[in-house]
Amino acid sequence: LAKTTQPISMDSYEGQEVNITCSHNNIATNDYITWYQQFPSQGPRFIIQGYKTKVTNEVASLFIPADRKSSTLSLPRVSLSDTAVYYCLVGDGNSGNTPLVFGKGTRLSVIA
Amino acid sequence: GAVVSQHPSRVICKSGTSVKIECRSLDFQATTMFWYRQFPKQSLMLMATSNEGSKATYEQGVEKDKFLINHASLTLSTLTVTSAHPEDSSFYICSQAPSGSTDTQYFGPGTRLTVL
Numbered sequence: 027l028a029k030t031t032q033p034i035s036m037d038s039y040e041g042q043e044v045n046i047t048c049s050h051n052n053i054a055t056n057d058y059i060t061w062y063q064q065f066p067s068q069g070p071r072f073i074i075q076g077y078k079t080k081v082t083n084e085v086a087s088l089f090i091p092a093d094r095k096s097s098t099l100s101l102p103r104v105s106l107s108d109t110a111v112y113y114c115l116v117g118d119g120n121s122g123n124t125p126l127v128f129g130k131g132t133r134l135s136v137i138a
Numbered sequence: 139g140a141v142v143s144q145h146p147s148r149v150i151c152k153s154g155t156s157v158k159i160e161c162r163s164l165d166f167q168a169t170t171m172f173w174y175r176q177f178p179k180q181s182l183m184l185m186a187t188s189n190e191g192s193k194a195t196y197e198q199g200v201e202k203d204k205f206l207i208n209h210a211s212l213t214l215s216t217l218t219v220t221s222a223h224p225e226d227s228s229f230y231i232c233s234q235a236p237s238g239s240t241d242t243q244y245f246g247p248g249t250r251l252t253v254l
Binding site for chain 2: 060067068069072125126130
């Protein structure tokens with residue numbers, strides 16, 4: 027499974043846009059990129075998934091360049107409640123039979 | 139999205155006792171479920187893959203005789219921590235995906251185990 031590298035932590039003020047970039051140089055052709063959010067003492071929550079170019083939902087946007095060796099999760103206008111750990115995962119992500127391999131994640135702290 | 143529940147949400151037990159954790163999918167069926175463990179300030183670590191009707195597959199370093207997994211139905215998987223010790227204290231999380239779909243995986247809320 028492709029290894030991912032993310033910044034360990036990030037700080038942001040409320041109302042700002044936050045971009046978290048993940049490197050996955052060894053991504054395979056059939057791999058998807060998935061981002062999860064985790065609050066303390068809770069299970070991870072799915073945010074967004076993509077394969078290439080751009081994906082947007084009501085929570086975030088995911089930007090994936092043509093070479094797919096990296097991806098950027100964009101959170102518009104963050105609030106204090108967005109303080110959490112964000113995980114980038116790469117794998118055969120559309121398969122419910124494939125376990126997810128978590129890296130260290132990015133700890134986002136939103137400051138008032 | 140799909141709902142996965144875990145029970146109990148928190149358990150405190152004495153060293154040497156066994157603890158059972160349940161993971162249920164409330165609105166879908168799952169052929170495969172996964173169990174993770176998370177220590178404070180660390181990432182999730184996969185413990186085992188639970189397949190309905192067959193033996194679980196354990197990750198390297200995870201003792202199958204200590205962490206018993208039973209996946210008796212398409213909506214329920216259980217993890218039993220046998221003869222628990224303080225070093226087993228951790229946050230245990232399960233995940234599932236609807237069978238036969240290309241949906242992503244959904245995680246349970248987790249179970250906090252504290253062994254005294």
